[in-house]
Amino acid sequence: MRLRMLLLVALLLSAGGAGASGLDALHRFIDGTASAQGEFVQKVYDRKHKLTQEASGTLAFQRPGRFRWTYAKPYAQLIVGDGSKVWVYDEDLKQVTVRRLDRALGSTPAALLAGSKEIERAFKLSDQGEKDGLEWVGAQPRDKDSNFATIRMGFGASGLERMELADSFGQTTVLTFTAMRRNPKLDPALFKFVPPKGADVIGE
Numbered sequence: 001m002r003l004r005m006l007l008l009v010a011l012l013l014s015a016g017g018a019g020a021s022g023l024d025a026l027h028r029f030i031d032g033t034a035s036a037q038g039e040f041v042q043k044v045y046d047r048k049h050k051l052t053q054e055a056s057g058t059l060a061f062q063r064p065g066r067f068r069w070t071y072a073k074p075y076a077q078l079i080v081g082d083g084s085k086v087w088v089y090d091e092d093l094k095q096v097t098v099r100r101l102d103r104a105l106g107s108t109p110a111a112l113l114a115g116s117k118e119i120e121r122a123f124k125l126s127d128q129g130e131k132d133g134l135e136w137v138g139a140q141p142r143d144k145d146s147n148f149a150t151i152r153m154g155f156g157a158s159g160l161e162r163m164e165l166a167d168s169f170g171q172t173t174v175l176t177f178t179a180m181r182r183n184p185k186l187d188p189a190l191f192k193f194v195p196p197k198g199a200d201v202i203g204e
Contacts, residue, residue, distance in 0.1 A: 022137035023127045025155035035062040038180035047170030065101050066191035080193040085204075087193040096195045098203040128152065134161060 032110040037060040044053035055074060059068035060165035061081075069079040081101055134154035141148060147167050148162040153163035159182065163175040195201050 016063055019184075022129075022135040022153070022155055024127060025135055025159075026125070026137050026153065029155075029160060033182055035183055035186055036060065036180060037184050037186065039178050041176045041178075043174045043176075045172045045174070049172075060186055062186050062191065068190045075129045078193075080191060082191050082193060087195075089193070089196070089199070094196070094199045096199050096203075098201060100204055103204075123151075128158045 006174070010060050037058075039058050040056065042053075042055045043051060046052050047140075055071050056109075057069070057071040057073070059067070065081055065083045067079075067081040070077075071077040071127075077145065078087075078089045078091075080087045084101055086099050086101055089095075090097075094192040097150050098138055121142055125140040126138040126140075128138045130136070132154070134156045137153045137155070141151075149168055150166045152164040153160060154164075156162075159179075161177055165173045166176075
């Protein structure tokens, strides 16, 4: 679940301000941001809208395909995309999982947010108006095998502030982003990962 949650927003960033439609904000996001850094809170609700999971941490990304997603609470976990592979390190288990970047992303929301100007090939986009002070965009995966049935993105004055993802199991994941910095200069070392000595490495 955590890997999937990273892949939805691993490449997240602050878009342009509000004041226009959600689709306009999304297009500004795609066109105008090469990197971003900020914080997130992730909450997962079951089909009865009961909170079942909550986590928080930090994120950073730089196009193309480089990101760092750190879960600080309740469990420490690090996810790094180095441009060709995705590394997931679980500190408690001392285990590293590695996958090819293209296979890990696929047609997930991360692919939607990765900056491709051809996102409508993978997602059917719709302007969903204003609610709770945000301009909303709906993104429905065209791939029927996607884990996510619907995705909603809310844009506010600071850019992309919220995502809501409904999966095929009836769960809804809500991601709230704060302290987002658009186009910061990031240390390349953030997007490099070397498995710690003694850790088990599983995957490709």
